[in-house]
Structure formats: C-alpha cells, structure tokens
Amino acid sequence: MSAMTMSGEIGTKKPVDRDNSVSVAATNVREPAKEMKMEKAAAPVAGVPMGEKLANLGKAILPPVLGLMVLIGIWHVATHKGGSIPGPAQVWDAAVVLFSDPFYRNGPNDQGIGWNVLSSLQRVGIGFGFAALVGIPLGFILGRFAFLSSMVNPIISLLRPVSPLAWLPIGLLVFKKADPAATYTIFICSIWPMIMNTAQGVQRVPQDYLNVARVLALSEWKVVTKILFPAVLPYMLTGIRLSIGTAWLVIVAAEMLTGGVGIGFWVWDEWNNLKVEHIIIAIFVIGIVGLILEQALILLAKKLTKEAS
C-alpha cells in the first residue's frame, strides 16, 4: 500500500519541487521565446496528429515525474531504517489527516493549515501591495529624473543588500505589534526590485519613441499612458515577480520570529511539538504556494505584454 500511495503522492507533488528551481532561474530567458513561439505555432498545432501530441506530452511530463520518483526513492531509502526524519509514507499519512480538515480553529495558536497559509498570503499581499503602490511610482520618478536618481541610488545600493529581517526590530518598535511588523518586513523586501526594475525600464525606453512623442508634441499624460507605461510594463512585471518571490521567502522567517498565525509560525510551532512530518508537509506547501504565485505572475505578464505588443 505504501509504495502505491507514495508514488501517487510523488506524481502530484514532486513536479513542484523540481520545476521550482528551474523556473526561478530560467523564466526570464524562457518567457520571450515562448511568446514568439505561441504566435507562430498557433496555426500548425491544429494540424499535428493526436498521437504526436501525446508523445510530446509524454516527453514533457516523463522527466519531471521520473525526477520526483528518484527523489522520493532516495528519501525512502535514507529514512526506512528509522531515525528522527520521517519517511515518505509517514508524511503522506500525516498529510491526509492534516488536509482532511484544513480550516479548523481551536484558539489562536491551534488553527488549520489552510488558515495559516491564508494569513501568510494576506501579509504578503498587503506588504507587497503597499510596496507596489510606493515602489512603482518611485521607480518612474527615478527613471525620469537623473538628478533624483543619482541622489537616491546610493541609498538604495546601501539598503538593498540588508536582510529584510534586520528591519523587523524597527518594525516591532514602530508598530508595537507583531502582525504589522511582519507585513512591514515584506514591504521592505519587495520594494527594492520594484523600484529598480521600473526605473531601469523607464531609462531604457528607446529614444525613438520619445522622439515620436516630441515630434507629435504629446501631452505629459499621453506620454505616460501611451509610451512610457507600455514600454516599461515588462520591466515592471519582472520587478513584481522578483518581489513576490522574495516576499514569500521572507514571510516564513518573519513569522517564525513574530509568532501568531501563519505558515512560518506553524513550522516553528510544529518544531516545538516535534511533529517533523508536519514540518516536511509545510516545506511542500510553501514550495507549492510559491510556485503558484510565480506561475500566476508569469501568466499575467504574458497576458499583459501580449496585449501590449
């Protein structure tokens, strides 16, 4: 039974894990190529016979599935003699129990995994949203005015390499509460990529387009809406994607330190309870949510830039 369920679990969960490492590094490179292909390939695809389609699908799916199975196999071999780390089967059983009731509440410190994930997402959403509200306009301004840019750039260069967690005590001091402090940490770590990518995008708007704007004597509003914004959009979306990746990395650590409800806190709580299966489940959940966030943004970027270009 355990072997069957194990591979079943692998099939559903592993692609996540493997894809994650690839897509984070390669999305920038892959994306434009994909877009071009999509446009050109649209017509011929219809003519491809069913069998060939299936074969292609197999080629695409087989390697990731195989990789997952190997990973689970190693995991199984490494843990089957016992020890403190649970094996795949134990984790699967724990996951079944855990996910059968993800939204229960037994007081503030004992809530279902669904609530924990949702409250982490909420923190990321709020912190990230504020970062976008501040960072994107600021990026536009810095990209447009060289003087301001050279004024602010040294500060950004100084602050950007600082771990967002170093800001957490300041957040606690200012907000007096754990929850806004964690959100604030997300804000800090999300804002840099958004400012820098937007500013870079604005600086890289081709001079030709700006010359068109000058010859047509377009109003500043038209310049922003018809030329700057569409030209900068791909850069902005890259910034957003980098930000959300970092934000999701940071939220776990921030919640470990602040407590409350959230996936990071939950990991820490389960460590205190010594439920190692739950920690491993949390690792998978964090990975899957991160992957979904990333893919959703790639999809959004594709949709927007396709409309724009």
Next chain:
Amino acid sequence: MEKFVQIERVGQTFDTKKGKFVALRDIDLNIAQGEFIALIGHSGCGKSTLLNLIAGLTKPTTGVLLCDGREIAGPGPERAVVFQNHSLLPWLTCFENIYLAVERVFGGKEGKPKLKARTQAAIELVGLAHAAHKYPNEISGGMKQRVGIARALSMEPKVLLMDEPFGALDALTRAKLQDELMKICEATKATTVMVTHDVDEAVLLSDRIVMMTNGPAATIGEILEVKLPRPRDRLTLAHDPAYIDYRAAVLEFLYEKQAHVEKVAA
C-alpha cells in the same frame, strides 16, 4: 523664390568626451513651399544632424532656423518626421499609431468620427487599409515605413522631414515606395526634406539636391537643381540624357570632390 524654410548661418557643435566636435558649420539654405529637397553626402557628414535641426529635435549652436516666418524653437507636428527606423509604437496597431498623431493635431477641433476618417484616409493613401488593425510586428519592413509616412502625412504638416526613410528596405520595395511618395507629394504639394545616400533616389525625387561636404565641420558643398519635368517615370528617365547628367554630377561630387572620407575624418 519664396522662402518657406530658412536656414541662416547655422552651425552645430557637440560636446564630446574628447572636447568639442564641430558637426556642421555655415549652413545657409532656403526652401520654397512645395519643394522637394534631398540632402545627400557620405555618412557622418551631418545630413541627419541638419534634418534634426529643422525638426527642432536639436537646437543649433549658432545661427537660426525659420519655418513659415517663425523661429524653430522645438519639435512640433507642423514639421512631421518620418524616422529612419519607422519608430512605430509596437503596442499600438497601425491605425492606433496614426490615430495618436491625428488626435494630437486635430483633436481640439474635430470629433471622433472625423478623426477616425482622417486616420482611415491616411492609411488608404499608403495603400494599407487591409493592415490597419495589425500590430507593427505583424507587417513587413516596407509596410511599417508606409505607416510611418502615413502617420507623418496625417498631421498635414507644413514640412515633411524624412531621414533615410527607405534605407533599410530592399531595392524593389524601395522603388515602389519612391513612386508612391512622388505621387503623394504631387497630390499634397508637401514641402519635403529627405536625407538619403542613394543617388538615384535623390535625382528621381528632388527639385534640388543639396550635397554636403565630408565631416567634421561639414557644410553645403553644392546645390544641384533637377529640372526634370513631372510626373517622372523611372523607366523613361533611365535613358534620359538629362537624368544621366544629373546623376553623373552627384556621383562626381560624392566620389571625386568628396572622395577622401577616411583621410578627412582622421
């Protein structure tokens, strides 16, 4: 002769890392309304610099430029530019690219239906009605350049400025667009200044060919008046002794009098 565009004692100096670079000096030129002028010369002779000055994209270091009696203080839609690389906005369709220009120039006094009709007329003028709702990356280089011309013409400019508009096109497409441009200029009586390095193009299209000396510190070397009757036909002209003489005169200027590009530049 009526002076529609006046260029008086214009010089242009750029500040570079190596110090001052004199691109143009002592340019004097008057252009009549409806005239077609070609600026020709070796690369680096400041043809495009001069065009940018007329467009108002750059300001002269010395001298003054006037258009219709007023000083050229900056770029504006009354001096429309057809850019060398078409410069269409890739996120707008051909129609929208032209509409952007039409809306800017006529939006103050005309309603939307009228603006759309103008846009449609401009796109039909260059024979691209069928591609109106395509994006620039979906059409060929020649078509893009035609949209660029349509955008410029749609503004009903006082002066049409073209910076090597056909430079990037193959010979057949170029010939076709030259013929179209000739028809359009005859129909609209547009005052046109075109930068080119193509001798045949210059002779075929121009009323006058302004030949520039080599840079740095380039200036006008000679001006050749092309007195061929219009409408002109490239096939008939190919055997026309006058055409051949004009062509020879330009070639002589470029390859004898101004031949030593490298030496002069060094």
